[in-house]
Amino acid sequence: MKQKSIWLLTAFTFLLSISRIIYTSNLHFVWLNWNLFLAIVPLLFSAYLPKYENKKIKWLIILMSWALFFPNAPYLVTDLMYLAKIKPNLQIPFWYDIIMLSSFALTGLLLGFASAKIVFYQLKNKISKSWAFGSIGFYLMLSGYGVYLGRFGRYNSWDVIAQPINLLEEIADTLIHPFHHKNVYLLSILFGSLVCLIFYSLYELIEHQKK
Numbered sequence: 001m002k003q004k005s006i007w008l009l010t011a012f013t014f015l016l017s018i019s020r021i022i023y024t025s026n027l028h029f030v031w032l033n034w035n036l037f038l039a040i041v042p043l044l045f046s047a048y049l050p051k052y053e054n055k056k057i058k059w060l061i062i063l064m065s066w067a068l069f070f071p072n073a074p075y076l077v078t079d080l081m082y083l084a085k086i087k088p089n090l091q092i093p094f095w096y097d098i099i100m101l102s103s104f105a106l107t108g109l110l111l112g113f114a115s116a117k118i119v120f121y122q123l124k125n126k127i128s129k130s131w132a133f134g135s136i137g138f139y140l141m142l143s144g145y146g147v148y149l150g151r152f153g154r155y156n157s158w159d160v161i162a163q164p165i166n167l168l169e170e171i172a173d174t175l176i177h178p179f180h181h182k183n184v185y186l187l188s189i190l191f192g193s194l195v196c197l198i199f200y201s202l203y204e205l206i207e208h209q210k211k
Helices: 001-024 033-047 056-072 075-084 092-128 129-151 164-176 180-208
Strands: none
Touching: 001 033, 001 092, 033 056, 033 075, 033 092, 056 075, 056 092, 056 129, 075 092, 075 129, 075 180, 092 129, 092 180, 129 164, 129 180, 164 180
């Protein structure tokens, strides 16, 4: 998968949103573009990993920054929930909003996959392929909880610095009282599984095409 096609898809998604805003003179979905930008950030971080492959400290800092921002990419899938809140609008058909929100969700997943693929190959160069697969798979599963923290906990990636105590208390409460947070675990596991399976499916498809 070439990054050129991802940037084209990203531009298409952005134009869908801008066209809606211009046509309806309504800023209702303008915030989607901020979410789209945050989904691009992990890809930008991962793109720098090969450049610092021989500088261990900088490489680790970039890797941790990628891990911190990665959940913003699959997070876009959760914006599909706003389809249920859209009121009938004579200015624009409902199917347009379906296409637009689906485009944001798909773009987020592909941006996430593109960045995770770079990270996987970087890990494979430093450790064995099997350990790289296991490491990226474990993290992608864990990212499901990151999506939960963003959607329902209303935390942002930078809250690790902005409000670390509140974030740690939220995480600790989830770990200490698992039976009080059954839905949190269910959402995290299912969403993490979705992201993980999409990654491995697309990776397998790409590797098959190379043969």
